[in-house]
Amino acid sequence: MNWQAVRAIYVYEMTRFFRTLLQSLISPVISTSLYFVVFGAAIGSRIDQVEGVAYGAFIVPGLIMLTVVTQSISNASFGIYFPKFIGTIYELLSAPVNFLEIVAGYVGAAATKSLVIGLIILGTAFFFVELRILHPVWMLSFLVLTCVSFALLGFIIGIWARNFEQLQLVPLLVVTPLVFLGGSFYSISMLPPAWQTVTLFNPVVYLISGFRWAFFEQADVPVALSLLAILGFMTLCLAAIWWIFRTGWRIRN
């Protein structure tokens, strides 16, 4: 392993993050706060409890997931798309690094950023609602796993994208709907039975369910299944990236 290279990429990417720290943090914090106000305070006052949890608190895990998933994807996809776009990727391609090292650097940095943002939102949530975390270690594990696996997906999107429109396309068209319909704001059990079955094909359901379980011990699907789903997703992304670097797809002539 060329650890120097991993470190170099990681530090370089994090420098960019810190350079734009305020922008990076302000927009997710503001939008999440808005969600709290709209869903938690306005609508939540009409909904009493979901499965024994106050609605305002119930949506916290989903909101964090929503932000963390979008942030991971956009950070990682931009991180690798940008060098491709401005041409500095030549250096990466001519360096003595393998795909794992490149991925560790870029995805590591992207995941760190979204993890930081996720934790800040969690901190913000304490201002709005009364919150308890029954399994903090599991909560953190799910959060980290989500950050990493969606950063991996973002990395793939960044390599696939040929222009900025494509870069936005997948997050907008696929990911955001899946997260919204993944039980961020409701419990699956609140849906009609037919829709409950359909929902089980949405991978994000497993993610949010597991994450929410770590907070309230309340889950739509068994926790083990959540863990399995997220690990499977991660493996899939890694395999795809390994293939990309082996074939040079969209990066090497």
Place this chain on the structure above:
Amino acid sequence: MPDIVSVRDLDKTYAGGFRALKSVSLGIRQGEILALLGPNGAGKTTLISTICGITTPTSGSVEVAGHDVVRDYRAARQLIGLVPQEINLEPFEKVINTVRFSRGLFGRRRDDAHVESVLRQLSLWDKRDSKTVELSGGMKRRVLIAKALAHEPRVLFLDEPTAGVDVDFRRDMWETVRRLQADGVTIILTTHYIEEAEAIADRIGVIARGEILLVEEKDSLMRRLGRKEMRLDLHEPIAAVPDSLSGYKLQRSDEGGALIYTYDTSAERTGIARLFSDLTAAGLRLRDVQTSQSSLEEIFVDLVRDGQ
């Protein structure tokens, strides 16, 4: 000198089906400055990119210090520095950070002293905290060189380092290249300019349409270049060159109607004045005199055209 880079039967066909390299073989000697001369689209960048790992070869092989660039890419690439033709730099990054990044990327431990010395060598130390977007074109190119030198490579590829720069910068660049050579770095540079190849290269390679047409010591090329031919048309054809003129190695031409004298323009004496008086002494009368020169330019143009 042993070859530090050996390219064997290298072929590159791009995805669109264009064959940019046609079975190229080339040995680059340790410590030399090799200039690759060729017109636009000759395949210079493709050759360099394939050696450096940016494009994958279709067939053939490249070894750097005995390491195959595909199978043993880590060892091979650690030895190589690349300065690309296009100026590609992250605009908002500080000069010093981007140079440090390059060093780390190539697996070297952080070494601020080395980074400082590279930046000083390239007169960039004062600009170390500037964003690259704030630099002039020539400075940006120097940043690219600094990045390529950050990991102390043994072989440096410079893809058109002096394209679109002023005379001063070009001289600076040549000096930098010579200093690197003195430090033992092998240098390969591409150029469109014959004078540039003349000015700094030890050997010159000519490439066109994906083929290496010639690789030769610059001095022997220059000798070919420096030779001039003088054609002396005589009033009366002669059957043999008189003995008194044997020292001039004259050749008979046109069945004795003309004599050809070859001389070196770079020599101290061309011997022309003495030849004329000796010709008169031998009783030969001249009708006409013509001189012609084969320049590197001509050699180059001929080579490139002949291949067509």
